[in-house]
Amino acid sequence: MKKHAKYLVLAVTLGIMALIFFFSSQPGETSYQLSGAVADTVQHSKVSAITPSWFSTQNFNANIRKWAHVYIYCALGVSMAVTVHLWTRRIALWQQGLLAAALxxxxxxxxxxxxxFVPARAMLLTDVGIDGFGFLPCIAVTCIIIWLLQRRKAEQ
Structure with a gap:
């Protein structure tokens, strides 16, 4: 199983990247309707009771879109960190973390x-920053967990 683990993790990483590409390929109107449906579901559910006050109801749809960026890139960060770790064992863990962040x-x-190039969509540099808010902490936490596991294994 260990031999095939790196291929499985790579497949998960590529799958997340494909999912991001799929969502980015949706025209603006389709994307807006999808996030609007999610926003309506959240606003009319018990989740709205625990939604922070700074999560403006005025811009609820925009907030849903931004947090979707954070969450999906968090997943990409974790899977990318594990993928890089499994495929580049000869470099230090901190270098693996930097490589995962760069990728x-x-x-x-x-x-x-x-x-x-997608109709009614925009290229926003701020979205790259929001994506970084998702993947950077997740890569850091993943590297810390890997380091702790390596330390524990070395002590045994």
């Missing part, structure tokens, strides 16, 4: 460039 940044930038 996620490049993907976020390419995603924004891709959106420039």
């Amino acid at each position: 996620c940044t490049l993907y976020a930038m390419s995603d924004e460039i891709h959106q420039y």
Whole structure:
């Protein structure tokens, strides 16, 4: 199983990247309707009772879109960190973390460039920053967990 784990993790990473590409390929109107449906569901559910007050109801749809960026790029950050770790064992863990962050940044930038060519979508540098808010902490936490597991294994 260990031999095939790196291929499985790579497949998950590529799957998340494909999902991001799919969502970015949606025309602006379709994307807006999807996030609007999610916003309506959240506003009319018990989740709205625990929604922070700073999560403006005036811009609820925009907030849903931004947090979707954070969450999906968090997933990409975790899977990218594990993928890089499994495929580049010869470099230090901190270098693996930097490589994972660089790859996620490049993907976020390419995603924004891709959106420039999609009808009614925009290329926003701020979205790359929001994506970074998702993947950077997740890569850091993943690297810390890997380090702790390596330390524990070395002590045994």
